[in-house]
Amino acid sequence: MWRAAYHRNKERKEVLKNLSTPPQSPDQGDHPEQPSQPRSSRQRLVARKKYRTEKNKLKRQIAELQEKLEKERKSKEKYKKRCQQEKEIDKKGEKATVKVTVKKSVEGTQEHLIELFQSFVKKFKMHHFNIKQQYAFCHELKNNMSGQEALIHVDFSENYSCKYSSQVQVVHFGASHQQATLHTGVLYVGGLSEPVCFSTISPSRHKGPPAIWQHLNPVLDYLQGQHPQVSVVHFLSDGPCTQYKQRGNLYFFTTELDRRGFKAGSWNFFEASHGKGAPDGVGGALKRAADMMVAKVHDIPDAEELFRALSETNTSVKLFFVKSEDVEEAMEKMPKQIPAVPGTMRIHQVVTVAPGELMVRVVSCMCTTRKQFNCKCFNTKCFTFGQKIETAVSQTGSGGNPEKEIQWESPELIGKWCILRYDDDLYPGIILNIQTTQVQYDILWYLFDDVLELIPPPQAVTKRHVEVLKEVWNRLTR
């Protein structure tokens, strides 16, 4: 028994003697309270100290990084946003404002940026759908028109400044230049392969609804004279809210077509900034021809001479002259109180089958190309001039309340207070300027849909503070 114990002891001593100092186990350093095995103590102490400092250093680094991360998360981040601003410039002593698009640093969190992006994507998709649908409709209509249908694509061309072949300097400066208004277009009649290009020329510079219809009159006369079988007329134009997409124009559209004995008509608007087409080409060709004549010593001092000179060329463009007095007279005769068509900005098609009555759609419906004018597609709304009648239940856009619908074409809008949505928060503001697709407010530009409604001017609470009427604010923030 003692022998066996002696041998075991001897063996153990032998093993220990043969072993060199074992490498420091990290485990041991971690638990210094545990009784450690006998080691070479100096080496062990050094290693343990080194380990401890390393560990502390790492801990410190981790804490620092975490702190930084938290700071980053909490702090507002900045991103660049494209904004339009008005800038005052000094132009030879005169103050002038120009619009500049600038990239601005805007504060906000990444979440806000993502939300903003998503809201833009939504608007962009709507815009893109409208562009595609309007072009598809235009194409389909041209291909499917029957002999009883005609399509008129119109646009105002940029005014032509009349010129003298050799002019004294005095004419060049100042207001001596006369201008001619050119209303150009292309007329397609169903069954005929060749469209007719036309242009009306007028010294009158008005482009409002009465002027539009004075320019359209000779064209419609021509159409009815040449093609008496036509009973349905479609119009195609771009949609700036100051010209064709105005309540006055829509009113004339429903009444004039009926007066001329057409059974039905549709007016189709291209999506904003996507309506360039054949009429621009007609205008360009005419102006080039006129400039050529001026170069060949032919004076074109006014609209009358422009019309006469162009008529003498062998142009294929049908030319008509619209007298200034006729435009003035039409403007005077125009009814003063024409009710506004709700949601004019979103409209891309209006259809009429009876005088004073409109069917309004946000995009042009293909049913129209199949002579079905009464379809209810795309949430069609009915509207009657004279008395407002809403038949279809409105569901579009910002509530679609016709009473609260903002009439963007109205010039009285500038200077009015409104409530608008920005990043899901509501802000009151003053409308400074309006363009075809957006509204200017507080030097930034906003899309129409972001402006919720007009509000009465806020009341002064203290000398420096104003407050939006409580009931308005409560209703909108609900």
Ligand SMILES: [Zn+2]
């Ligand atoms: Zn339809």
